[in-house]
Amino acid sequence: MKITENRRILLADDMPSIHEDFRKILCPILRTNNLTDIEDALFGPTEKPTVLEFTLSSAFQGQEAVSMVEESLRQNTPYAMAFIDMRMPPGWDGVETIERIWQLDPKLQIVICTAYADQSWIEVFSRLDARDRLLVLKKPFDPIEVSQLASTLSKKWQVTEEAEFKMNDLEQAVEERTRELSDANIIVQNSPTILYRLRGEPTFPLIYISHNITKFGHNASALLQVSDWMDILVNDADRSKVVTSMARMLEKDAQGASIEFRMHTGDGGQRWVENRYIPVRDGEGKLIEVEGIILDITERKAAEERIAQLARTDNLTGLANRATFTERLHQAFAAARRGATPFAILYIDLDHFKPVNDTYGHPVGDSLLKEVSQRLRACTRDSDLVARLGGDEFAILQGEISEPANAGALATKILSNVALPFVLNGIEIRISASIGICPFLNESAGADAMVVQADLALYRSKEEGRNQYRFHSNELDLAVQERVSIGEDLKNAIEHNELELYYQPQIELSTNKIVGVEALVRWNHPTRGLLNAGSFIAIAEKTGSIVALGQWVLNQACKQMRLWRDSNLAPQVMAINLSLVQLERGKELVRNVIETLERWHLNPGDLEFDVTEAMLAQMTWTRNGVIPQLRELGVKIAIDDFGTEYSSFNYLQAYRVNHLKIAQSMLRDASIDPTSANTIRAIINLAREAKIGVIVEGVETEAQHSFLSSTGTATQAQGHYFSKAVNVAEFSELLQQEIDAHVNYISK
Numbered sequence: 053m054k055i056t057e058n059r060r061i062l063l064a065d066d067m068p069s070i071h072e073d074f075r076k077i078l079c080p081i082l083r084t085n086n087l088t089d090i091e092d093a094l095f096g097p098t099e100k101p102t103v104l105e106f107t108l109s110s111a112f113q114g115q116e117a118v119s120m121v122e123e124s125l126r127q128n129t130p131y132a133m134a135f136i137d138m139r140m141p142p143g144w145d146g147v148e149t150i151e152r153i154w155q156l157d158p159k160l161q162i163v164i165c166t167a168y169a170d171q172s173w174i175e176v177f178s179r180l181d182a183r184d185r186l187l188v189l190k191k192p193f194d195p196i197e198v199s200q201l202a203s204t205l206s207k208k209w210q211v212t213e214e215a216e217f218k219m220n221d222l223e224q225a226v227e228e229r230t231r232e233l234s235d236a237n238i239i240v241q242n243s244p245t246i247l248y249r250l251r252g253e254p255t256f257p258l259i260y261i262s263h264n265i266t267k268f269g270h271n272a273s274a275l276l277q278v279s280d281w282m283d284i285l286v287n288d289a290d291r292s293k294v295v296t297s298m299a300r301m302l303e304k305d306a307q308g309a310s311i312e313f314r315m316h317t318g319d320g321g322q323r324w325v326e327n328r329y330i331p332v333r334d335g336e337g338k339l340i341e342v343e344g345i346i347l348d349i350t351e352r353k354a355a356e357e358r359i360a361q362l363a364r365t366d367n368l369t370g371l372a373n374r375a376t377f378t379e380r381l382h383q384a385f386a387a388a389r390r391g392a393t394p395f396a397i398l399y400i401d402l403d404h405f406k407p408v409n410d411t412y413g414h415p416v417g418d419s420l421l422k423e424v425s426q427r428l429r430a431c432t433r434d435s436d437l438v439a440r441l442g443g444d445e446f447a448i449l450q451g452e453i454s455e456p457a458n459a460g461a462l463a464t465k466i467l468s469n470v471a472l473p474f475v476l477n478g479i480e481i482r483i484s485a486s487i488g489i490c491p492f493l494n495e496s497a498g499a500d501a502m503v504v505q506a507d508l509a510l511y512r513s514k515e516e517g518r519n520q521y522r523f524h525s526n527e528l529d530l531a532v533q534e535r536v537s538i539g540e541d542l543k544n545a546i547e548h549n550e551l552e553l554y555y556q557p558q559i560e561l562s563t564n565k566i567v568g569v570e571a572l573v574r575w576n577h578p579t580r581g582l583l584n585a586g587s588f589i590a591i592a593e594k595t596g597s598i599v600a601l602g603q604w605v606l607n608q609a610c611k612q613m614r615l616w617r618d619s620n621l622a623p624q625v626m627a628i629n630l631s632l633v634q635l636e637r638g639k640e641l642v643r644n645v646i647e648t649l650e651r652w653h654l655n656p657g658d659l660e661f662d663v664t665e666a667m668l669a670q671m672t673w674t675r676n677g678v679i680p681q682l683r684e685l686g687v688k689i690a691i692d693d694f695g696t697e698y699s700s701f702n703y704l705q706a707y708r709v710n711h712l713k714i715a716q717s718m719l720r721d722a723s724i725d726p727t728s729a730n731t732i733r734a735i736i737n738l739a740r741e742a743k744i745g746v747i748v749e750g751v752e753t754e755a756q757h758s759f760l761s762s763t764g765t766a767t768q769a770q771g772h773y774f775s776k777a778v779n780v781a782e783f784s785e786l787l788q789q790e791i792d793a794h795v796n797y798i799s800k
């Protein structure tokens with residue numbers, strides 16, 4: 053704001069002539085406009101001297117001057133200055149008048165007018181003590197002195213006023229700004245938003261964080277003093293994500309960004325936060341600081357999660373819905389294509405669900421669907437996805453299956469579980485289900501094609517009588533059903549006494565004598581007849597029956613060894629096959645071996661365990677110490693099927709194995725292929741050097757026998773050429789014959 057000029061002047065003097073003089077000086081009569089115009093017309097516009105015009109108020113006595121000042125202030129038209137005569141009889145003198153005026157208007161500038169010293173100046177000035185507003189004008193005065201004083205002081209008044217005004221203005225602005233800042237601070241402290249600043253260099257030290265970080269249970273000043281604020285605030289799982297996005301700020305053209313992470317709270321909990329930040333750069337684009345805000349988005353996250361959950365699930369049963377099923381199926385398909393463990397889809401439809409709905413009403417129908425859902429869940433593993441596709445249709449994405457039979461086993465479990473009675477509102481309801489299965493196979497065309505096939509299989513299972521499952525192909529149906537039923541039957545085989553051990557002799561080639569015997573399990577299946585190990589061992593391994601089966605074999609073989617020992621028929625060693633599952637439960641196996649040996653009074657050296665190279669490799673990899681423990685006991689170890697896998701001598705030496713058994717397939721090749729023959733020779737020689745015995749398996753022909761004899765080393769062999777695996781009676785017979793032959797030989 054501009055202060056208007058103040059040309060009001062007060063003159064206090066008892067002499068009227070002085071007033072007139074002042075008026076002439078300060079209020080000159082201006083020439084009329086007409087004259088100015090004529091002059092301009094004659095001589096052209098010229099610069100006119102500025103004539104300052106003042107408004108002069110006259111007071112003839114001190115009292116009068118004081119009341120005029122008072123009045124001027126009331127009217128808000130203060131004087132810019134006053135000329136006060138020193139002597140104004142009969143009233144107050146100048147000094148008193150000034151004192152009183154200043155009581156009213158301390159800022160008023162005053163010129164004391166005096167002809168002679170009524171008082172000494174020092175006294176006057178010490179009484180008045182306001183040198184910056186007090187001047188002296190000595191009479192007789194020159195008009196120019198008066199006009200100069202008037203002009204200068206009125207100008208000074210204006211400047212002072214303006215300065216004061218500006219000062220007030222400034223103070224007010226400062227006050228306002230301070231108030232704004234403190235308001236802003238209150239807003240910041242109360243807002244859910246946390247502000248922070250980081251220095252723009254790794255490790256991004258924290259240089260400011262708003263006090264309201266206390267909401268998260270942290271202390272702002274404590275955080276500023278530590279260098280590992282990141283560790284304190286950011287959840288471990290999100291840290292690398294946060295570090296990466298911060299590091300991006302160092303790139304010259306990086307813009308602000310936003311990142312969500314979980315923030316540790318002081319009480320050990322965590323909140324989801326959104327961190328929005330911008331880089332602050334210098335003229336060259338170098339990062340100086342990072343400024344950001346942190347918002348608590350925990351509630352939003354939870355809401356999003358709830359919404360997503362709703363979008364993913366079926367309202368009635370809480371199972372996954374069709375959309376989720378389809379999405380996960382496509383993911384599983386892509387993963388399996390890349391080599392992940394295969395999976396299977398099972399389409400499940402309840403049989404005769406509609407009559408339940410019609411007879412008992414929808415609420416009961418709904419309850420039934422919920423109960424069925426729970427049973428489906430109970431039948432599956434966490435890694436499986438159970439979905440309701442709509443109505444009474446369900447689907448399962450069965451993860452990580454090693455063979456189609458796993459899907460058949462799950463289907464069998466589901467069928468029997470769904471068939472158990474449901475009790476709803478006191479009503480007992482029985483229902484069954486039909487299932488269509490499509491396992492992922494390498495030739496599967498695509499996820500959607502699998503759905504079509506599962507659907508067709510479901511249709512087939514309905515067509516063919518319901519309450520059953522069908523695979524998408526006939527052959528698979530038969531194969532799987534057989535495997536599944538064998539697996540089921542196997543569970544009872546031991547209890548039903550259906551297992552039997554057959555024995556195959558191991559012959560010392562140089563003497564043609566039985567030096568060992570391999571126990572091979574057989575199953576007298578009630579409907580399928582005598583089954584070789586090859587047709588059920590793999591199933592036993594998959595279904596877990598192998599553990600009990602293995603124990604049974606061990607016990608039975610040892611028992612038989614004891615019987616032969618007691619009748620002096622026993623060969624030197626009993627070979628028993630072990631499966632990976634048994635080795636994996638190493639402690640249990642070792643304990644079992646010790647107990648069984650004790651039970652039948654046998655020595656550990658009476659037993660030799662057949663394990664494959666693959667099993668040894670697995671044991672090494674998982675650092676399972678079972679083989680060394682068995683060796684420690686004194687039990688022998690033979691490597692079965694040598695030549696079909698790694699054919700590495702490393703394992704043999706590392707585990708100090710006793711025998712390696714050359715696979716039948718190698719021997720078969722040897723008779724037609726000279727390279728294979730040489731390989732066998734080489735293996736036998738290497739083994740001899742490593743002091744490992746060799747047993748050649750599956751010797752069937754005379755040609756094979758003579759080939760082995762030609763190697764000229766003390767090798768053992770087994771195979772149909774000598775004897776098939778035979779039952780205990782027949783094997784005892786073999787042993788007996790051998791003894792008889794020996795006796796004959798000696799007696800001859």
Ligand code: C2E
Binds near residue numbers: 749
């Ligand atoms: P393996 O240890 O290689 O056993 C040899 C298999 O070859 C036996 O079949 C045997 O009957 C058969 N065989 C022996 N000589 C000849 C021959 O000259 N020609 C032909 N073609 N075959 C011959 P099996 O009994 O069916 O056993 C198959 C596999 O099952 C065994 O292979 C072994 O790995 C496993 N196995 C057998 N019994 C048991 C057992 O009690 N426990 C475990 N875990 N596995 C067993």
Ligand code: MG
Binds near residue numbers: 570629662
């Ligand atoms: Mg074997």
